[in-house]
Amino acid sequence: MEALDEIKVRIEAAIPGARLEIIPNPGPANQSSLLLDHAHASTVARFLRDDPALRLDYCSNVTGVDWLERTVKKKVKVKKVVEGEEKELEETREEIFSGYLEAVYHLYSMAHKHGPLVVRLRTRDRAEGAHLPSLTPVWRSAEFQEREIYDLYGIHFDGHPDLRRILMWDEFTDHPMRKDYREPDDYEYEPTPHDDVLEKAKQHYVPRPAQDGTANIAAQ
Amino acid sequence: MSLSTRAQHSAVEAPPGMPSRLDGELLEVSMGPQHPSTHGVFRMNVALEGEVVRRLKPVFGYLHRNHEKIGENTSYLGSMPYTDRLDYICSMSNNWGYALSVEKLAGIEVPERAEYLRVILAELTRLVNHASLLGFLLSDMGAWGTPLMYAFRERENILDLFESLSGSRMMCDYMRFGGCRCDLPPGWMERARKVVDGFPHFLDEFEQLITGNEILIARTQEVGKLSAELAISAGITGPGLRASGVNYDLRKVDGYGFYPRFKFRVPLGEHGDCYDRLMMRVLELRETLGILRQAMDDLPAGPIMNPKVKIRAFKPPVGEAYGRIEAPKGELGFYLISDGSGNPYRYRVRPPSLINLTVLEDMCLGHTVADVMVILGSIDIVMGEVDR
Numbered sequence: 155m156e157a158l159d160e161i162k163v164r165i166e167a168a169i170p171g172a173r174l175e176i177i178p179n180p181g182p183a184n185q186s187s188l189l190l191d192h193a194h195a196s197t198v199a200r201f202l203r204d205d206p207a208l209r210l211d212y213c214s215n216v217t218g219v220d221w222l223e224r225t226v227k228k229k230v231k232v233k234k235v236v237e238g239e240e241k242e243l244e245e246t247r248e249e250i251f252s253g254y255l256e257a258v259y260h261l262y263s264m265a266h267k268h269g270p271l272v273v274r275l276r277t278r279d280r281a282e283g284a285h286l287p288s289l290t291p292v293w294r295s296a297e298f299q300e301r302e303i304y305d306l307y308g309i310h311f312d313g314h315p316d317l318r319r320i321l322m323w324d325e326f327t328d329h330p331m332r333k334d335y336r337e338p339d340d341y342e343y344e345p346t347p348h349d350d351v352l353e354k355a356k357q358h359y360v361p362r363p364a365q366d367g368t369a370n371i372a373a374q
Numbered sequence: 375m376s377l378s379t380r381a382q383h384s385a386v387e388a389p390p391g392m393p394s395r396l397d398g399e400l401l402e403v404s405m406g407p408q409h410p411s412t413h414g415v416f417r418m419n420v421a422l423e424g425e426v427v428r429r430l431k432p433v434f435g436y437l438h439r440n441h442e443k444i445g446e447n448t449s450y451l452g453s454m455p456y457t458d459r460l461d462y463i464c465s466m467s468n469n470w471g472y473a474l475s476v477e478k479l480a481g482i483e484v485p486e487r488a489e490y491l492r493v494i495l496a497e498l499t500r501l502v503n504h505a506s507l508l509g510f511l512l513s514d515m516g517a518w519g520t521p522l523m524y525a526f527r528e529r530e531n532i533l534d535l536f537e538s539l540s541g542s543r544m545m546c547d548y549m550r551f552g553g554c555r556c557d558l559p560p561g562w563m564e565r566a567r568k569v570v571d572g573f574p575h576f577l578d579e580f581e582q583l584i585t586g587n588e589i590l591i592a593r594t595q596e597v598g599k600l601s602a603e604l605a606i607s608a609g610i611t612g613p614g615l616r617a618s619g620v621n622y623d624l625r626k627v628d629g630y631g632f633y634p635r636f637k638f639r640v641p642l643g644e645h646g647d648c649y650d651r652l653m654m655r656v657l658e659l660r661e662t663l664g665i666l667r668q669a670m671d672d673l674p675a676g677p678i679m680n681p682k683v684k685i686r687a688f689k690p691p692v693g694e695a696y697g698r699i700e701a702p703k704g705e706l707g708f709y710l711i712s713d714g715s716g717n718p719y720r721y722r723v724r725p726p727s728l729i730n731l732t733v734l735e736d737m738c739l740g741h742t743v744a745d746v747m748v749i750l751g752s753i754d755i756v757m758g759e760v761d762r
Contacts (some may be wrong), residue, residue: 181693
């Protein structure tokens with residue numbers, strides 16, 4: 155297979171307006187990846203699949219990654235004038251990288267027996283209802299795996315034929331693979347009529363702070 | 375349903391896109407999760423028209439324990455015994471897949487003897503998996519018990535070998551990053567040779583039992599056909615893909631381990647039906663025996679662990695890696711992202727069993743409900759891996 159930057163140049167020539175970025179992989183595995191923009195993702199995917207030199211007809215692995223917002227502290231040397239004298243001082247600056255969710259696709263070619271080409275898609279933020287274009291219409295093997303990402307990470311894939319929860323039950327509300335997920339105290343909680351009774355019973359009791367006067371103390 | 379209600383409903387039009395053969399009425403049946411032929415806690419919501427399947431939606435998650443989250447919260451070594459529980463029939467292959475990915479992530483070399491041992495154990499696992507699958511599949515088709523017991527007799531011999539090597543029959547936890555945990559006990563190789571030499575007898579007997587059997591042919595030929603184009607697009611791997619005539623075996627394509635050193639052929643099917651998928655396993659078993667004999671003859675002496683690797687306080691450099699092996703069920707991949715700390719930032723298992731189920735509905739449509747069990751059996755799933 156050609157090098158990643160050559161592929162990038164060819165895609166940009168074939169699909170005008172496609173914004174691509176190479177994400178380097180510093181590790182020994184040396185599998186760098188290609189970041190696609192949302193608008194051209196499925197066109198680029200189709201190009202990768204159908205291009206006679208690439209023929210990446212087999213999408214092996216699709217997965218989500220959660221990147222939290224992180225602050226990186228950097229020490230920067232700054233020249234400053236202190237008491238009429240120019241001095242070089244060290245300052246710590248904080249750089250904030252906003253968090254995002256990511257879908258990673260590992261593409262191989264069964265026709266030419268090469269690969270992998272790693273393709274990434276990133277959401278704008280980590281909010282509920284983050285969107286990405288679905289690549290299931292291009293590679294059917296993404297169907298269950300994108301459903302799994304939707305289930306566990308909460309990325310909505312536009313254009314997915316059947317986007318439902320796959321591993322968690324339908325009534326479940328959170329996304330367990332997110333890094334800031336906090337597990338509930340009671341997994342198997344189901345609301346029952348008895349809960350309403352308990353809720354009503356609570357209203358009969360006087361709130362505790364008013365009873366022993368702590369509320370007044372706090373007010374003073 | 376009484377005759378009078380049937381007459382009433384016959385005027386109702388069939389749902390759009392569903393040609394009516396009876397009275398256009400679909401019966402929703404929930405098959406599983408407690409069903410003897412679903413190979414675990416797997417459920418299918420099937421819509422039947424008479425006996426014919428018109429819609430099939432698989433339901434997952436009954437065995438979900440978020441393996442990947444647990445993997446992210448534990449050390450790299452801590453996940454190794456837990457990979458045994460993915461596909462609990464083939465723990466050695468799972469160990470290898472994980473070890474291979476971590477070795478890619480950290481750039482670790484593996485000594486020669488360890489690579490040979492890995493090939494031998496992974497191929498023994500393939501014998502276990504394919505033999506028991508054939509037994510299960512025939513059991514699903516009504517050959518109750520006998521073929522399964524024949525297969526389990528052979529499996530038992532191999533599990534004894536695993537036990538004397540690793541201390542456990544099924545949850546072996548044998549491989550490590552940069553090698554294997556312990557060397558062979560004395561006399562192990564002689565016993566393994568005896569098992570491998572006795573295996574063709576079982577295979578001949580088994581093949582006589584199945585290949586010419588009229589009932590088996592009627593139940594499997596032309597059932598659950600899968601075209602090569604759909605198989606590639608849907609990411610089907612392993613014997614299921616090769617039964618459709620696609621020559622893609624990671625042992626040849628990636629050439630991981632020392633597989634390029636061994637001579638073996640990749641059997642290919644023609645029709646992509648259940649019969650081809652079944653025979654693919656029988657043919658692969660014969661090739662596997664060949665690889666085992668070669669590996670056992672050539673096994674070199676030497677160390678089994680790379681001494682430079684600190685497996686306990688293991689901290690790979692920042693980066694990511696995707697490693698994959700040809701597990702008995704298909705491509706088993708592990709995707710790891712390291713942030714330089716002692717546990718992976720992202721730990722992902724690419725389960726062949728789950729992705730091979732993508733086309734279950736396409737394969738079952740138009741067949742009778744009794745064929746669904748045969749088709750599902752021929753895909754070969756283990757729920758520990760599907761749900762993770």
